[in-house]
Amino acid sequence: MVKIILRGKEYEVRPGMTLLSALKRIDILPESVIATRDGELIVEDEILREGETIKLVAVISGG
Amino acid sequence: MKCRTCGQKAAVNMRQHKLALCKEHYLEWVPAQVERFIKKYRMFSREEKILVAVSGGKDSLSLWDILHRLGYVADGLYICLGIDEGIAYSSESQRLTEEFAAERGLKLQIVNIQQQTGMTIPELSTATMRGRGKSCSVCGLVKRHEMNRIARDFGYAVLATGHNLDDEAAVLFGNTLTWSGEYLLRQGPVLPATPGLARKVKPLCRLYEREMLAYALLRGIEYIYDECPFAVGATSIYYKELLNELENNRPGAKLSFYLSFLEARKKGLFAEPEAIQQELHPCPNCGQPTSAPGLCAFCKMTSKANTV
Ligand SMILES: [Zn+2]
Numbered sequence A: 001m002v003k004i005i006l007r008g009k010e011y012e013v014r015p016g017m018t019l020l021s022a023l024k025r026i027d028i029l030p031e032s033v034i035a036t037r038d039g040e041l042i043v044e045d046e047i048l049r050e051g052e053t054i055k056l057v058a059v060i061s062g063g
Numbered sequence B: 001m002k003c004r005t006c007g008q009k010a011a012v013n014m015r016q017h018k019l020a021l022c023k024e025h026y027l028e029w030v031p032a033q034v035e036r037f038i039k040k041y042r043m044f045s046r047e048e049k050i051l052v053a054v055s056g057g058k059d060s061l062s063l064w065d066i067l068h069r070l071g072y073v074a075d076g077l078y079i080c081l082g083i084d085e086g087i088a089y090s091s092e093s094q095r096l097t098e099e100f101a102a103e104r105g106l107k108l109q110i111v112n113i114q115q116q117t118g119m120t121i122p123e124l125s126t127a128t129m130r131g132r133g134k135s136c137s138v139c140g141l142v143k144r145h146e147m148n149r150i151a152r153d154f155g156y157a158v159l160a161t162g163h164n165l166d167d168e169a170a171v172l173f174g175n176t177l178t179w180s181g182e183y184l185l186r187q188g189p190v191l192p193a194t195p196g197l198a199r200k201v202k203p204l205c206r207l208y209e210r211e212m213l214a215y216a217l218l219r220g221i222e223y224i225y226d227e228c229p230f231a232v233g234a235t236s237i238y239y240k241e242l243l244n245e246l247e248n249n250r251p252g253a254k255l256s257f258y259l260s261f262l263e264a265r266k267k268g269l270f271a272e273p274e275a276i277q278q279e280l281h282p283c284p285n286c287g288q289p290t291s292a293p294g295l296c297a298f299c300k301m302t303s304k305a306n307t308v
């Protein structure tokens, strides 16, 4: 499985799908986050791999 | 997805511009865009002294970084609001801002609201009951007043803030829902100087908040990730989320909402009726221009707060 984390909340999706499909599956707007893998930014067509963790950074912040 | 410039793997994809870029080319693209808008809206020149309002957030620190990279003379202004209950929001954002300035050898002015007025923002809003428990209106008023004061006292020609396109679109959306004509009239990339007040500019007004986040991450800028505890649940954040729904189905919708507004205003859609042209006079206490007779809103509030 692939682990996706946003603001401390964890989601799981099947490997082999694109980041875009994964975000749709867990109901997160692509416009509202930036996805990172091992500290590198990845874009929507990236294929997610078995066992990895994708960290999402929320776009909206106050101030 | 590949970088349009070099064909390497893309780090950022901007559907609204049909543009994907690698890290290296993205970090060149953002300052080039900002430079283009500084010129287009005639914000300032390299000869003028600029004061950047920095909060420790991604937008204002990135703006400071970009202006510095572009060769502008820009000092920072950090306003310590004293919002430290629960999470240490103010102390942490001040620490990040001071580190940022020190690493780059940039000059940072620091104003402490508690030292200036005798109270922190949460205390001021409780004492004045302004905004019914919500500190945001008190905070906005205090920040505006202190930015104007520092700009005037230290002779800065320009005051720059890190408002991005999402901030501007959310404010515009709110003002459109209520057709607040006077606010619509004044919203834009540049607010010209008036006697006693420096010019105000928003060099990031055409950059998406998502673009600014990508810039901060790729530049390795350490910023405060948590929202101000008082902003949680704020209407402006709700509007941003609504606009992101729209943007998701129609890439470019936020930008076109903002740009078509600017265009409409330029054509006179919100032309100022002579009748609402207000007479301004200096506040007898602090000297800043105000439309109300007597003390300005800031001085009225702080004197009220200190007599309670
Ligand atoms: Zn490239």
Ligand SMILES: [Zn+2]
Pocket (backbone or CB within 6 Å): B283, B284, B285, B286, B287, B288, B295, B296, B297, B298, B299, B300
């Ligand atoms: Zn005053």
